[in-house]
Amino acid sequence: MTENAAALIILVPLMASFINLVVGLRWKEVCYPLTVATLGATVLLSFSIIQTVISKGTITYEFAGWAPPWGIAYVIDHLNAFMLAIVSFIGLVVSVYSKKSIEKDLPKKTAHFYTLFLLLVAGLLGILATGDAFNLFVFLEISSLAGYALIAVGDDRAPLASFNYVIMGTIGACFYLLGVGYLYIATGSLNMADLAGLLPNLYGSKVVLGAFAFMIVGVAIKIAFFPLHKWLPDAYTHAPSAVSAFVSSTMTKVGAYVMIRIMFTVFEPQFSTEILPASAMLGWLAVAAMLYGCVRAIAQTDAKRMLSYIIIAEVGYIVMGVSVGNRMGFTGAVLHILNDAFMMACLFLAVGAVEYKTGTRSLNSFGNLYKKMPVTMAAITIGGLSIVGIPPTAGFFSKWYLVLGAIGAGQWVFAAALLISSLLTAVIFFKILVNIYFGPQPAADLQGNGAAVISEAPVSMLFPISIMAAGVLSLGFLSGKIISSVIQFTVPGGF
C-alpha cells in the first residue's frame, strides 16, 4: 500500500471520477458520499506519502517497471509531498462544503459536477506527482479542461469568462508543450531528472534558451501572472462558489509549483539568474502584480471579484519570493503557497456561504451581517487579517520570510512593494470588517424582505469554513515546525 501510494494518489480520484459518472447518473445521492470518501482516502495517502518522504527521502515510482528516462516515473520529494497534501486536503474540505451549494447551483447536474471535480483534483495531483515533462503537460490539460467546464456552469456571465479562459489557457499549455519540444530536440529526453543532468552542457544553446522562455511564459499564463492575468478575475468571479474556492486556492499554486520545478529542478538555479536574467524580470513583474492586484481590488464591490484581484497580488508574492534567489525568499514563497491556499479557501468558502444565504456577493450586503452569520463573519475576519499579514495569523509568517528574503537579496524595492501592497489589503479588509461589525444593514433587510430569512449557513458549509479558519490560525503557530520538517528540504542547492 505505502509503496504504491505515489501512483494510487492519482489513480484513486481518477477512477472514482469515472465510477461517479456511471453510478451517479442512476443514483444521484451516491455522488456526494463517494466524492468525500475518495478525497478522504486521497488525503490519507498524501499524509502517508509526506511521512515516507520525511523519514526515507525522495520516492521514485516507476510505472510498469520501466526505468526512467524511458518509462514515466513519479518522483516525489519534499516539495511535491507538501503540495500533494495541500491540494488533497483543500479538495476534501471543498467537497464537504459543496453539498448544499451544488444542490442550489446545479440541482440536476450533481453527478457531472462531482465527476469533473474529481477529475480536476486528479489532474492537479498528477501535475504535482509526475517527474516527466510531457506527462506534466497531459495532467495540466486534464485539470484545465475540467476547470473550464466547472467554471462555465456558474452564473450568467460564466460561459463567456470560461471561453476566454479556454483561449488563454490553451495558449499557455501550447507554449509549455513547445518548450518541452525544444528541450526534447536539444537533449532527447523528457524526464526531468534526466534533463537536469543533460542540460548544463547546453546552457549556451539558443534552443534551450527558447525552451526556457516558452515554458516560463506558458506557466505564467496558467498562474495569471501579471501582465497575463486578464482571464482570472472573470473566470473566478462567475464560477460556482465551491469551484471558485477550490480553483482559487489550488490551481494558481500548482502553477507556481511548476514554475519552481522548471526554474530549479529542470534548470539549475544559476541558469535563471546568470545566463538568462529571468529572475530579475520575474521579480519586477511580481512587484507590478502585487501593486496592480491590490489597487484593482480596492475598487471592486463584488466580493469574489475583489478576492480574485487579490489572488493576482498573491501570485506576485510567491513569484517574488522565488525570484530573489536566496533561502529566506524561497522558504517564504513555499510557505506562502500553503498559507495562501488556506486563506483563499477560507475567504471564498465564507463568501460562498454569504451568497448562498443572501443571494448576492455585493460587499454592501455585508453590512452588520455578523449578527446573523457570526461564524462565517469570524472566518472572513481571520482570513482577511491573514491576507493583510497581522500576527498570529498565517499570512504574517510567510510575508515575514518574503520581506527578509527581499532584503537579503538587496532588493529594497521588492520589500517596499510587499509592504505597500499589504497596506492596500489592510485598507480593503478594514473597510469590509468595519462594515460587517458596525455597518448599516442593507436597505432590503430594513424593508422586511429577507431580514427573517438570513441566518447562519448550514452545518455542512460552516464546518469546512471553520476548519479553514482554524487552519489559517494554527498554520501561523505551526509555521516553525513546517519549515523545519518539510520546507527547509525543498530549498534548491546553491541558495
Added chain:
Amino acid sequence: MEAMDYIISKYNYWMYIILMMIGFYAMIAKKNLVKKIVGMNIFQTAIILFFISTASKKGGASIPIIQNGHGSATDIINTAHYVNPLPHVLMLTAIVVMVSTFGVAIALLLMLYKKYNTLEEDEIISILKTENGK
C-alpha cells in the same frame, strides 16, 4: 543566396511558425468566437506539425517496424534507417488533448449562443453592457 539556403534547409520550422502565427492572430484579433476556436485549432496543429517534423530523418528512413524481431534478430539495428517514433506517440496524446479542448470550446459556444443568440464578441459585450445599465 546563403539566407535562402538557410530558410530552405529549415523549412519545416518556418512552416510551423507561419501556421502558429496565423492561429495566434485569429485567437487574439478575430471578433467572431468560432473563428477564435478555429484559430486555436490551427495553433495547436502547428505545434503537432513541429513535433512530427523533428522525428523525420534524411535518407529514406522509414517507420520503425523491425523484422525478424523477438530474439531471432541477428542484424544490428541501425537507427538511421528508422524515424524517431517518440514524437509521433507524444502527438497522439496531444491530438487527444486538442480534440477535447475543441469539444469543450464548442460546448461553451453552444451555451453562449443559447444565451445571447449571437457568436460575435462585440454584440455579446454590448448585450452585457445594456444588462448592466438596467
